[in-house]
Amino acid sequence: MRLTRNILRHIYIYVLSGPPMAKAKKPDPKSEALSQDGVLNPNPEAVRDDLFTGNPFFDAKDLVQVRYEMVRRHQVDGIAISDAAEEFGVTRPTFYKAQNALQTTGLAGLLPSRRGPRGGHKISxxxxxxxxxxxxxxxxxxxxxxxxxxxxxxxxxxxxxxxxxxxxxxxxxxxxx
Known part of the structure; x- marks a missing residue:
């Protein structure tokens, strides 16, 4: 095939404009609010519990709700800790940490805490x-x-x-x- 001036012009225009871009997704206002508060679940797709997959009230993106329901399912419904941790997409140590935080501090204990040092450790x-x-x-x-x-x-x-x-x-x- 010979490259004529007309074909070159079409190739040039295509390269300049490029392939059509995918439309940007609209930001979810609830996800943005959860992110600003620091309680957005980093991997909501790992939550496989029936409550979160079949009921619109339960949101796998809400970290506090996921952790509370995970502990509740063990304490009230009697699900084994390893099964509850697996259903909610976390490790067993994470489950124990959430359970301890809920027992000692209440619901506020499920909020993620600030990481790192809390103050100057050298300047006494x-x-x-x-x-x-x-x-x-x-x-x-x-x-x-x-x-x-x-x-x-x-x-x-x-x-x-x-x-x-x-x-x-x-x-x-x-x-x-």
Whole structure:
């Protein structure tokens, strides 16, 4: 087959415009709300329980509802833990964690908790008191100088911004306004 000018023009137009794009799905408002609250189930397709597949009230995307029903199915309906965990698409340790959280804290315990450290683990009250004394003795001392003094005195490296946040927390505790 010979490539004529007309055929080349059609090929050129096709390459520029490309194949038709798939239409973007409309975002589900409930999924967005669950995601903003941090309770969107990361894999709702793993939930195979009859309640979630046959009843529109039960939503496999709602993590709290899934975990509550999983524990309830074991405690009330008498389903074995391994079967309940499998039906709801989680591991047995996850089941035990949900069961313990529900017993100790109630429904609020099923909400996912924030991951990672909860506060500065290097900057103890002793370090903050040391920096406060340094600043009292020399008010013109910068935070960077304090970081160097902490490393010399305590042998730990602290980020400048972490020290600033710790000092701000101390100031907030002293002067709650």
């Amino acid at each position: 009250t002793e370090v903050v008191a040391f920096v406060a004394d340094l600043k009292t003795a020399s008010p013109a001392l910068t935070t960077s100088h304090c970081v160097g003094a902490i490393e010399t005195r305590f042998g730990i490296k602290v980020h400048r911004r972490s020290l600033e946040r710790a000092l701000a927390r101390k100031k907030k505790r002293i002067n709650p306004a």
